[in-house]
Amino acid sequence: xxxxxxxxxxxxxxxxxLLLEAARDHNVLPLTGRCNLSCCFCSHGQNPPGTRAFDFxxxxxxxxxxxxxYLDPGQKIIIGESATRLREGEPLTHPxxxxxxxxxxxxxxxxxxxxxTNAALLNRENIGRLASLAPLxxxxxxxxxxxxxxxxxxxxxxxRPALGAAELLARAGVPLHGSxxxxxxxxxxxxxxxxxxxxxxxxxxTIRLLLPGYTRCSRPALVPPPGTRELCxxxxxxxxxxxxxxxxxxxxxxxxxxxxxxxxxxxxxARRAGVCAGDLILAVDGRQPGSRVDAFELSRRKxxxxxxxxxxxRRVETVLxxxxxxxxxxxxxxxxxxxxxxxxxSALRPGGETLMLVSRAALARWQAAASRFGLSSLRLxxxxxxxxxxxxxxxxxxxxxxxxxVLAQKQAAPAPARVLLPAVAFDRDGGDMAGGSFRELAEIGxxxxxxx
Ligand code: SF4
Numbered sequence: 001x002x003x004x005x006x007x008x009x010x011x012x013x014x015x016x017x018l019l020l021e022a023a024r025d026h027n028v029l030p031l032t033g034r035c036n037l038s039c040c041f042c043s044h045g046q047n048p049p050g051t052r053a054f055d056f057x058x059x060x061x062x063x064x065x066x067x068x069x070y071l072d073p074g075q076k077i078i079i080g081e082s083a084t085r086l087r088e089g090e091p092l093t094h095p096x097x098x099x100x101x102x103x104x105x106x107x108x109x110x111x112x113x114x115x116x117t118n119a120a121l122l123n124r125e126n127i128g129r130l131a132s133l134a135p136l137x138x139x140x141x142x143x144x145x146x147x148x149x150x151x152x153x154x155x156x157x158x159x160r161p162a163l164g165a166a167e168l169l170a171r172a173g174v175p176l177h178g179s180x181x182x183x184x185x186x187x188x189x190x191x192x193x194x195x196x197x198x199x200x201x202x203x204x205x206t207i208r209l210l211l212p213g214y215t216r217c218s219r220p221a222l223v224p225p226p227g228t229r230e231l232c233x234x235x236x237x238x239x240x241x242x243x244x245x246x247x248x249x250x251x252x253x254x255x256x257x258x259x260x261x262x263x264x265x266x267x268x269x270a271r272r273a274g275v276c277a278g279d280l281i282l283a284v285d286g287r288q289p290g291s292r293v294d295a296f297e298l299s300r301r302k303x304x305x306x307x308x309x310x311x312x313x314r315r316v317e318t319v320l321x322x323x324x325x326x327x328x329x330x331x332x333x334x335x336x337x338x339x340x341x342x343x344x345x346s347a348l349r350p351g352g353e354t355l356m357l358v359s360r361a362a363l364a365r366w367q368a369a370a371s372r373f374g375l376s377s378l379r380l381x382x383x384x385x386x387x388x389x390x391x392x393x394x395x396x397x398x399x400x401x402x403x404x405x406v407l408a409q410k411q412a413a414p415a416p417a418r419v420l421l422p423a424v425a426f427d428r429d430g431g432d433m434a435g436g437s438f439r440e441l442a443e444i445g446x447x448x449x450x451x452x
Contacts, residue, residue, distance in 0.1 A: 080116035145198035166202035216389030252333035259295035268329020352417025400436035
């Protein structure tokens with residue numbers, strides 16, 4: 001029987017379902033929901049009561065062994081990130097953390113592993129062990145490069161190990177990526193700048209700047225003053241020309257699908273080929289990419305792809321000397337996978353109007369996709385996240401109640417011939433984060449379809 005701190009007990013089958021979903025659909029191996037820190041921004045503390053997000057204790061080795069065959073050896077295996085309703089904690093608190101990694105390495109000798117950690121438990125010895133498990137990279141959720149900032153933002157009473165971890169990882173040759181939740185209204189703008197520079201100087205290959213998010217249940221002190229997000233985007237722009245590592249603000253400010261390079265990683269084929277931040281990718285081996293994601297994937301899949309770039313009004317040709325399947329070494333913001341666009345195209349109702357409900361965050365990129373890919377019978381309607389409220393506006397956190405509020409207004413004639421909803425908002429059983437279900441929407445009487 002299993003435990004869990006969700007709104008009610010999660011039965012064993014429920015836990016198994018979520019674990020399988022994480023492994024099979026996301027290549028994520030969940031280890032534990034427990035954490036050794038208490039970040040003020042942790043989403044665990046900001047959910048409305050009753051949210052279907054589950055805490056879980058360190059998983060038994062036997063169970064993790066059973067999950068391993070569901071992981072795809074052709075994709076990076078991810079540890080320490082949430083992919084389902086299971087709340088991921090700090091992976092290094094798992095008592096068998098290294099046994100699990102060794103098990104994965106034996107089973108998948110060449111598959112890259114990514115470990116996301118708050119860095120508080122990293123030290124010289126365990127960093128040496130991580131180095132021996134290459135190919136393995138670490139995402140440091142550092143959030144602040146000062147002792148004061150780590151204490152304030154993360155409740156880290158012993159910040160020294162985390163602050164020394166980046167240098168130790170670099171010395172041990174473990175590829176490092178940085179992740180920073182921007183809370184300048186709490187820790188100060190200087191702290192934020194210093195942290196981004198610190199990660200860059202420590203050799204981070206990429207740095208994610210996560211813009212502050214909050215729900216209707218967040219403590220007032222967490223809510224950033226108006227204008228903070230805009231200032232964070234401005235800071236990211238300003239530092240792009242200064243830092244060596246690509247700095248990716250998330251969610252990205254995307255109004256179109258133009259494949260613009262955000263940054264280039266050191267020591268990669270893109271760097272050697274002279275690709276620069278700001279380059280527009282016109283073609284990969286003569287094929288015009290449909291989006292940023294398309295440009296990245298085309299370049300990743302091919303051996304020695306020829307890139308046609310637009311730079312300062314000039315056309316530049318270059319070749320990435322790389323293996324098939326190897327990442328190209330440039331970074332782009334995530335916009336749309338053309339496969340998603342094709343799934344929407346095939347779901348359009350012939351001879352009628354199809355309405356697609358999208359999150360507010362995705363509206364501009366779907367508008368761009370509808371015009372670029374000729375989806376003329378598609379109408380788009382943004383959906384507000386009433387359940388979480390605050391600044392939450394991504395599709396994965398929309399609920400049946402949020403969709404219902406919009407659909408109720410569409411019942412009046414002329415109702416659309418079909419309505420498409422983002423499948424990411426629902427689990428495999430049609431359940432949402434608020435305990436509602438896709439099935440409730442059927443009562444509205446408009447034909448509905450979930451699209452991935
Ligand atoms: S390190 Fe991650 S899981 Fe732990 S408290 Fe902070 S945000 Fe939450």
